Amino acid sequence: MPADAPGAEAGEVASETYLLGLSLEALTEWVQAHGQPAYRGKQLHNWLYKKGARSLQDITVFPKAWRQAMSQVVIGRSTLHHRAVARDGTVKYLLRLGDGQIIETVGIPSANRLTVCVSSQVGCPMACDFCATGKGGFLRNLYCHEIVDQVLTVQADFGQRVSHIVFMGMGEPLLNTDSVVAAIRCLNQDVGISQRAITLSTVGLPGRIRKLADEQLQVTLAVSLHASNQAQRLQLIPSAKAYPLETLLDECRDYVKLTGRRVSFEYILLAGLNDQPRHAAELAQHLRGFQSHVNLIPYNPIDEADYQRPSEASISSFVAALESRHIAVSVRYSRGLEENAACGQLRASKGNLAAAGSDTTTLG
Known part of the structure; x- marks a missing residue:
């Protein structure tokens, strides 16, 4: 890697x-x-x-x-390559970087906040089976200025202060720890966004969560489990072969001890695969006594995979099974589905431009 x-x-x-x-x-x-x-x-x-x-x-x-x-000095801003607006107000941006590479960023407005979903890499090397970004391969890490630029771009476009940031766009943030940590500090100290309003999502890499803990940030760590046992996780996340589920959870427990911050566990619900009450019971067993929260994400479909979104009944049963075992849980219904701007759908490709709906603006 x-x-x-x-x-x-x-x-x-x-x-x-x-x-x-x-x-x-x-x-x-x-x-x-x-x-x-x-x-x-x-x-x-x-x-x-x-x-x-x-x-x-x-x-x-x-x-x-x-x-x-000083006309040759470059500040480090991207150019807007493409902009697509979903019916729910979510805006997806394709940003062209200085070397011509394109990344995706998403602005997610709500009644009292503006959240930016930022990318940390051009593409992603993790190749998770349900994720569009991983299907496109990996090109390079982003630099600090390229991460900060995404937030400033969304803030300017909305004409509204960004209140929350989630590192849930393209890439695995902990494969780019130096730039990501530098960007978090810049966004906090220079742009003025609270670290507690920043979430960093990772599938988990050996030793990287402990390395992040050493930075003593006040961000929320979100670990993508997506399975209740090692065998199933291997099916969905190839990198799990080098990082058994129990070892990952041990490192998460160390993170809680070192930082005093709870860990959020992300779990994509895939119909008929990992969405049954028995899977919930197995997951609860792993998290017993853990200072944590489970964030359930009903699967967002992509063309490259045949997984299905679970029924509302299955989602409710999974939630009930966790709650009955005293596990804190919520369901995140992703925004921007019809513009491929939802969780797991991001990819920077020409096909993405062709698939954009009529509610779009293309610049440059």
Whole structure:
């Protein structure tokens, strides 16, 4: 499996420096190194993270001659390649990165919040059998600025402050821990989003959950189980071969001890496969005495797999079986289904553009 991207520190890609992702202190040092007084750092920080500047030319408080002299400096913003709006108001974005790669981001509005579902990789190497992203393969990790940009893009498009972030888009976040952690700190300290309003989802990788615990973040960890036993998990998640269910759960218990934060377990309900009361009873046995919460997700169909969405009766029976065993549980009904913007449906492909409905806007 790919290691964390080299050179994936905040604001840095290979030998090229990007301003997005840098802290106030780093931006102040940068402007001073380029002949400007220290107070320009605070102005730059404000224009990047509050006003959403896409280039130095946008920052009109800077001297015009200096902006022209620095015209080759790249802030690190993506360009909007495609935008699709679902009937429920969910918006799916295809964003073109600096190297031409395309990723998906989703804006999910509700009465009192705006949630952004962000990607952490271009594609995904985990190849989960029910997930569209994994069917498309893996290209590379995202850098800090490319993650932060997704949130700023959605915020600008909605004209509304983003309140919540979920790392549930394309990719496995714990295969890109350095960039993801840097982005979380930037989104918290520079954009102003509470860490407690950020959820990081992972299928689990040996040692990576403990590594995340060492960062002492206040985010919610969501672990994708999707099965109540190791044999069934192997069928759905190929990487489970190297990471038995009991070992994964032991590492999750360590995470709770080290951080004091409970773990949320995601479980996609697949009709006739893992949605029976006996599966619920088996899952409850694994989670007995655990500071946790189970988030049930009725399967969202994709063209590449033959799984079926369970009936409402099956969902209710599964919930009842968990509740009777004193397991905290909720059901998440995904938004944006008809625009392939729901959980497990994200993929950046030409076919996605062709499949978009009439309620779309395409730019650039």
